[in-house]
Amino acid sequence: MAKLNHPVGNLDYTQSTVVIIGAGISGMCMAIDLLRRNHRNFVILEKGSSIGGTWSDNKYPGCCCDVWSSLYSYSFEQHANWTREYPGQEEILTYLTGVASKYNLYPHIRFNTTVKEARWDDATRQWKVQVSVSGVKTSEFQSAYELTANILISGVGQLNLPRWPDLPGIDDFKGKSMHSARWDWTYDWSGKRIAVIGNGATAVQIIPELVKTASQVTIYQRTPQWLIPRMDMEIHPAQKALLAVPFLRRCKRAIMMFLREQSHEAIVNTESSMSQEIRDMAKGLMHKGLPDKPELWDVLTPKYPPGCRRIIASDDYFPALNLKHVYLETRDIQRITEFGVETVDGENAEFDLIVYATGFRTVEFLHPIKMYGAGGRELSEIWEGGATAYYGVTVEAMPNFGVLYGPNTNLGHNSIILMIEAQSRYLAALLDPIIRAKEEGRAIAVQPRTEIVREFNQALQARLATSSFADPTCRSWYKTAEGRITNNWPGTVVEYQRGLSLVRWTDYLKTGDVEGEYIGQKKESKIGYVEEVWPISKGTLLVGLSAALAAGGYYFQGARRRR
Structure with a gap:
């Protein structure tokens, strides 16, 4: 049997400390945060045949990002060679492939593997994950199997399941x-x-x-x-040369982060x-x-x-x-x-x-995976009337479970990667004691207190009710048919990052071998967050901004003349 902190291999193929669903931006970020904490006993289950998530699925003509390339990247892997201010699908996928290679994520990924069901076992404090295997050759080894894990993380996101319109005759078209x-x-x-x-x-x-x-x-x-x-x-070659300097790259990202955050008022x-x-x-x-x-x-x-x-x-x-x-x-x-x-x-x-071009089934989080938590409670029952989660990352009655890009974490004004990074850091800190306890042969279960989740979401919905998202004159993928806003966050990114900058252990119900150095009587664990609005002194940034505006004005005038 392989050691508990080693990557999952042949001998422990059906056992893993952590299972991550999805090899998109969220799943990759979670895996990297685990590696930073020296946790290597995890697998990523990807139903497709490549990494990238939505950027692997969506390959239509003209597919590109609607967020500036400087912001649509991990803060810890800022890219100096974007070709455009708004990157295209192929360029983003190439970037993500490079990140996966750099952090050696491929050995952890099982492609063509679809999660059908996940059931929490109260006795063993483990998840029993039922998966099916596709792919002509891969399925020759096994078409389905059960994978046990101490921790389950969903990285499937909100934009992964296409929504076909309910139109009569849709299958009759001969073209x-x-x-x-x-x-x-x-x-x-x-x-x-x-x-x-x-x-x-x-x-x-x-x-x-x-x-x-x-x-x-x-x-x-x-x-x-x-x-x-x-x-x-x-992006002009001269700008690329400047962006090769990490300091200048951070300055550009900070300026764009600031501008995006300032636009929040217009959205809400x-x-x-x-x-x-x-x-x-x-x-x-x-x-x-x-x-x-x-x-x-x-x-x-x-x-x-x-x-x-x-x-x-x-x-x-x-x-x-x-x-x-x-x-x-x-x-x-x-x-x-x-x-x-x-x-x-x-x-x-x-x-x-x-x-x-009819979008995705956005309000049906985790669909069509069947999930059963503590006491056999089904997730669909917990989420009846609309999905809810504590800061969008942990769910009542779902022990040792985390969600990335979950309920009420979507944005209308900034890069979702900024939210995902905060979630991943938070979950890595929250779940760290569970992983370390397992390495010593002990089992811990952690889940958010029901009253905490409900109080959080009541306050959240009260804020959302006064925002433009709740306007009764329009339908959107942000809300259910009954009008409950399940997808969007009402505040700024920085507000959200600060909210997840520490783990308040009093917000969680802890069972099992919880005494000792792992959780014990600790009230909170400080994580911090990636400060990107002002990563350097404001005075220094002001000088950089002035220079950038001067150069930008010259560049825009040149671009206008060329057009």
């Missing part, structure tokens, strides 16, 4: 159909008649690419979106002056991008406030919509036919390709 998160690059859409169902962030990225070679593109819009300028551009407060600025900016962008189709201005202008749904950044959506072979359809869809789409008034349109 080509594909969901944006399951793009088929073997299909050539040149010269084809294309219907795009949906007009959210994904559709806004796909459509400008499709219109370049398609003979006709029709967008079926249910709800208009607020669009603001993206102002993307290539519909009455703020910044919110009005977004409306004016969006209308100006639309009028400039659609000069030949002013009849569309009204139907493209949302009736709900900015922030209620995710604000989309794009420089090329409206110009694409302005083209003569591109059409906007606002009538509701009655059904999908063998040859195309029928609207509620009975009119039929024929297409060669239907693209479903």
Whole structure:
């Protein structure tokens, strides 16, 4: 039998101290934090055949990030060689692959492995994880097995399970159909008649690419979106040279972090002056991008406030919509036919390709995994009416369990990686005593107190109820059909990071061999957080900012002349 702190090998293949579900940004971050604490007895179960999570699943044309590249990276692995201010899917996936290689994560990952069920055993204080194995060769060894673990971490996130629309006849279409998160690059859409169902962030990225070679593109819009300028551009070689200096790289990231945090007010407060600025900016962008189709201005202008749904950044959506072979359809869809789409008034349109840019099943956290916690309680019962968690990371009646990018941790204004890092650091500290106790042959179970979780979420929902997310005039993937906001965090990133900067052991119920140096009578454990708004003195940063603005002004003027 391998030693308890060694990587899981052949002899202990069905036993692990920690099981992480998902090899995306969250799962990788958790694994790296475990390695930092010298914990190596963990496995990552990935249902796909590569790392990257959403950046491996979403490979549609035009797929890119809507957060600046300087912020869309781990704080401990800032990248100096981004080619654009907003990185594309392939570049992000390459970055993540490099991180996985640097930290030697691949030996810990089991690809083509899907978690079907996880059940907590009160007697042994362990999780029993049921997995199935796909892949032609891998499944020849075993098609399914049970894996026991002291700790279970979910890194599946909120954007992993495609949501297909509930439309009659969807399976009857004889042409080509594909969901944006399951793009088929073997299909050539040149010269084809294309219907795009949906007009959210994904559709806004796909459509400008499709219109370049398609003979006709029709967008079926249910709800208009607020669009603001993206102002993307290539990163100049001179800037890359400067960013090779870690100090300057941190300065740029700090400035961008500061600017993003300042935009929080516009997202949550519909009455703020910044919110009005977004409306004016969006209308100006639309009028400039659609000069030949002013009849569309009204139907493209949302009736709900900015922030209620995710604000989309794009420089090329409206110009694409302005083209003569591109059409906007606002009538509701009655059904999908063998040859195309029928609207509620009975009119039929024929297409060669239907693209479903209809998002993900966001409020169904961990779906379709079946989970059973202490006393056999099912997670679906605990989360009836909407998912809840303490700071989005720990769940009542679920011992030794953690969630990354869980309930109420999504953002509308900043990089989600900043949230994930805080969660991962917190969980690593919370679970550290459990791992160390196991190495000495002892078992500890830790779960948040029910009253603490409920008090936290009552306060959270009270704040959310006054935010733009709760506006009754719009539907969004942030909330359930009943209107409960299960996905978004109401505050800033820094506020969240500070909230998870220490473990308050009094918030947790501890059972098992808890005496001694591991937990004992400790009231709290300080973790701290990565300070990125002011990583250097404000005076120094002000000098750097002034220089950056001067250089940036020169650079933007040059870019404008080139365009």
